[in-house]
Amino acid sequence: MSQRSGQATSGDELLDRTERSEPLDSATEAFVRHRNLLFTVAYEMLGSAADAEDVLQETWLRWVAVDTAAVREQRAYLVRIVTRQALDRMRTLGRRKESYVGPWLPEPLLTAPDVAEDVELAESISMAMLLVMETLAPVERAVFVLREVFDLDYDDIAEAVDRTPSAVRQLAYRARAHVAARRPRGPVSxxxxxxxxxxxxxxxxxxxxxxxxxxxxxxxxxxxxxxxxxxxxxxxxxxxxxxxxxxxxxxxxxxxxxxxxxxxxxxxxxxxxxxxxxxxxxxxxxxxxxxxxxxxxxxxxxxxxxxxxxxxxxx
Known part of the structure; x- marks a missing residue:
């Protein structure tokens, strides 16, 4: 990643600075505050933690070039950037999957016990659901993730995927129906x-x-x-x-x-x-x-x- 001076830094270094209570500028502080959310958005769109981290790096490079004082809603703006980068990355990942040797499964994550307590989040990152989302077209997958999992409004999603709000509503409807027909049955206790x-x-x-x-x-x-x-x-x-x-x-x-x-x-x-x-x-x-x-x-x-x-x- 890059600081405002242009010097490269990594996400881990940003987190280390936060843990050491070092002062962060407002752009860096906002990125660190939303980093886990941004990773989750990218991972749910890609099914790959390595690619999600690359998307976060690209998101950071674009975020530090933004006049953050003019950004009304930082969370939505960051999600918009990460979504666009993930959609770009999907094309590369799709080519890799075509030449992949044997069946392809999402990259597994070891998660904390409290993740299971958020039933919707746990289902959305489950192997079964990620495989269902693999059957969606890239933009449909992005719309489904942003609307059904992260509850963004249609206007924000429209800006993220470069569609009109009415088109996004149609995409959301189709994606929801597609997933409902294939999604695993309800969770158990x-x-x-x-x-x-x-x-x-x-x-x-x-x-x-x-x-x-x-x-x-x-x-x-x-x-x-x-x-x-x-x-x-x-x-x-x-x-x-x-x-x-x-x-x-x-x-x-x-x-x-x-x-x-x-x-x-x-x-x-x-x-x-x-x-x-x-x-x-x-x-x-x-x-x-x-x-x-x-x-x-x-x-x-x-x-x-x-x-x-x-x-x-x-x-």
């Missing part, structure tokens, strides 16, 4: 989620087929992403029997030193998988009605940088 994750973890650790069948929904879906570097499924596996057999023997490489640890991934339950003490992957778990309906296994090493420490997300 935290107690149900914890119980299901514990049962799923025990079943995975033991590889006992009946235990897996007891916790998997009949229409459970398993997907994995190895990025062409690690072993992964070539296509989704659907159905309790097939997924149970996969988890019992075929999904994991058979290292004796494999361990799994319950964590929160993208605002929901998940398992952190280690082999010989090193992170080998994560499994984000979708729980509905007390059963596991989705298991999203990410092993691509390039996508595991955000599972060692919590990533802050916010609305």
């Amino acid at each position: 935290p107690a149900q989620t914890r119980a299901a994750l514990r049962a799923f973890q025990r079943a995975v650790e033991t590889g006992e087929l009946q235990s897996l069948l007891d916790i998997l929904a009949p229409d459970v879906v398993a997907l994995s992403d190895g990025g062409g570097v690690k072993h992964a499924l070539l296509r989704p596996i659907v159905g309790a029997d097939k997924v149970a057999r996969l988890l019992a023997g075929g999904w994991w490489e058979q290292e004796s030193a494999r361990s799994v640890e319950p964590v929160q991934i993208n605002g929901g339950p998940g398992l952190l998988v280690r082999v010989d003490g090193e992170v080998d992957g994560v499994v984000a778990v979708r729980v509905e009605d007390g059963f596991v309906t989705g298991a999203y296994h990410v092993r691509n090493p390039e996508k595991l940088s955000r599972v060692a420490a919590e990533t802050a997300v916010s609305r």
